[in-house]
Amino acid sequence: MTIQSNLMWPVGSPPAPSFTHEQQRLQVLESYVLDSLVDDPELRTITEFAARLCDAPVALISLVEEERQLFLAREGLDARETPRDVSFCAHAMLHDSVMLVPDATQDDRFADNPLVTGAPHIRFYAGQPLISQEGAPLGTLCVIDSHPRPQGLTSLQRQGLVVLGQSVMRRLRSRRGQIESIRRLQRSEEQLRALADSMPDIAWSADANGKLDYFNSRWFEYTGVKDAEYKRDLVHPEDYERASAAWKQAVRDGTPYEAESRLRSANGEWRWMLVRAEPVMDDEGRAHRWFGTMTDVDEAHRLSETRELLARELSHRIKNIFAVVAGLISLAVRKKPEHREFAEELTGTIRALGRAHDYVRPSGGQRQGTLLGMLGDLFQPYADSSGPRVHVQGDDAPIAARAATPVALVFHELATNSAKYGALSNDTGVVELAIEDRGEMLKLRWVEQGGPPPGSEMNEGFGSRLVDMSVKGQLGGSWERRFTEEGLVVELKLSRQAISPDP
Structure with missing residues (x-):
């Protein structure tokens, strides 16, 4: 009453x-x-x-x-x-x-x-x-x-x-x-238990030490166990140590937890679960309780694995196509040596596209998904026994797959021209590439030093038009170039939004 x-x-x-x-x-x-x-x-x-x-x-x-x-x-x-x-x-x-x-x-x-x-x-x-x-x-x-x-x-x-x-x-x-x-x-x-039991996900809670002490009815339906205990044999052996270490770290730091692991069902099937937990803080800012969910993401996970497998296979075939095209060009130019210069330039572009493709792939392999990492890979062929000849330094930024190709084409064009006419055409010249974070824009400054005397005129060939289209059309930016006594200086401003991965 x-x-x-x-x-x-x-x-x-x-x-x-x-x-x-x-x-x-x-x-x-x-x-x-x-x-x-x-x-x-x-x-x-x-x-x-x-x-x-x-x-x-x-x-x-x-x-x-x-x-x-x-x-x-x-x-x-x-x-x-x-x-x-x-x-x-x-x-x-x-x-x-x-x-x-x-x-x-x-x-x-x-x-x-x-x-x-x-x-x-x-x-x-x-x-x-x-x-x-x-x-x-x-x-x-x-x-x-x-x-x-x-x-x-x-x-x-x-x-x-x-x-x-x-x-x-x-x-x-x-x-x-x-x-x-x-x-x-x-x-x-x-009421809360009734609400938790009505959820399609597994709901759970843990004490301040991270010991799980409550599960909703979905837990018992899925696992078939009779008691509210999170036993080790319910988690796939390949996932347990990783998930357990991440959970202990979250409990120590009082930070939200998220991990994927396979959970054994009542019929013995292993299914992928997305496990999340949020801490409840006391007046002193310490986690005194945890509330979490386990969401079945098995179908999405398996679909992702299938797509990853297809993407790897497609990537491998595309790389093969690049190699075949480059080989065909090399064979064709043997019969027409007067086109060798053009063929070498085209082959170099194709190889640059191949290196950029490593950033377009969904898996990314061993590549670093950042601007500094990608540029380091692109300029690696220009290094000599003493080390890199294109020195990249400054602020780093994540790079989206959609931006990888235009960025690679721009800097391949600059490096190729430098190898023909600029600082990279002799044994002593170097290029300094500085990256500066300016909030919504990234400023990249390409400075050549130690090369032959620069020409007084800048020809507007196919390469220049390619750079112009890539910078303005796909990277949302602008660029300028000029010759100094030391060599070519190119300043590019790229939109951070255009090169950054989607949130």
């Missing part, structure tokens, strides 16, 4: 009429879960003090149930309960203040009561009503004596019973609030 108010019932007010009906009163009474408060230390302290305050041998906190009155705390009495039909408190709880019975043998309500005619031989009774915040009468805080007290209680004693009665209700209200909070938490947990 939901608590209706957080306020105490006003002192001196009778119970609310709507809660004097037995069914409504008992509903409120049940919300306190009274058995959990029997012999409560705080309530026992109150009864002990009430007995001393009123100089009475017996003091009780009595809650009146449907068929009995239960003593949550008692002083001077062994019994834990008595039948309701002999209860003094069932009368007292309906009053608006302390009910006094100076001599029970002279009171028509109680003269024949077994508790008066027999043990404990009640003569004097004083009971302070215990009324819930809704106004439901619950029972009393009472003191009992086996001797009549015509004078009743002193003013201080009556006031003391009222104050102690309020203390009892504060304790009962606190306990009721705890129970209500527990019930709300239980309902919330039940």
Whole structure:
């Protein structure tokens, strides 16, 4: 039952009429879960003090149930309960203040009561009503004596019973609030479990040390295990060490976890799972709980493997085509040596395309998917025994497969021209290529040094047009070139968006 108010019932007010009906009163009474408060230390302290305050041998906190009155705390009495039909408190709880019975043998309500005619031989009774915040009468805080007290209680004693009665209700209200909070938490947990069980994925959680301690129903359906334990033999032997090391690292660092591994199903099939987890941080920024999911990605994983296999085969065939074309050109030029220069230039371009193709492949092989890595590969054929002759330095950037071919064509053209007419045409010349990150643009500066004296004019041949189309059309940039006393200087500005992989 939901608590209706957080306020105490006003002192001196009778119970609310709507809660004097037995069914409504008992509903409120049940919300306190009274058995959990029997012999409560705080309530026992109150009864002990009430007995001393009123100089009475017996003091009780009595809650009146449907068929009995239960003593949550008692002083001077062994019994834990008595039948309701002999209860003094069932009368007292309906009053608006302390009910006094100076001599029970002279009171028509109680003269024949077994508790008066027999043990404990009640003569004097004083009971302070215990009324819930809704106004439901619950029972009393009472003191009992086996001797009549015509004078009743002193003013201080009556006031003391009222104050102690309020203390009892504060304790009962606190306990009721705890129970209500527990019930709300239980309902919330039940709702979360129902939500987790409705998910097609496996949902799980772990403690601060990374020990998995909860799985939704999907886990048991998939694995066929009976307990919520993440056993090593459920993970493929080839994946366990890698996934386990990554999980331990995430737990140590308190960072999100993501890994793919194969999980054994109930029928023994291994299926790929994408396992993710997010930490829940405490006030000190440490992970004190983990929540995660396991998503079946087996079909996507196998499709990806198939595509990768096809891509490798296609890549291999394309590389073969490059080699065949280069070979055919070499054979053709033997019959027409006057075209040798053009043939060598064309063959060089095809080989550059072959090296660029390593970056176009989905797998990428051993290649580095960065601008510095790709340029290093492209210029490797120009190195000599002393080392590289094209020195690439500066800021690096990831490069998308779609940008690999135009970048390779641009720098192959620059290197080829340098090998024919510039710094790379002799044994001493070098090229310095500096890359500068300028936010949305990358600036690349090609500077030739140590070559033959540069020409005074720049011819606009096919190579220049190829560079112009690649830079402006595919790389979203611009370029300039000029001759200095040292040699050719080319400045290129490329769009970062054009060369970067998609997020």
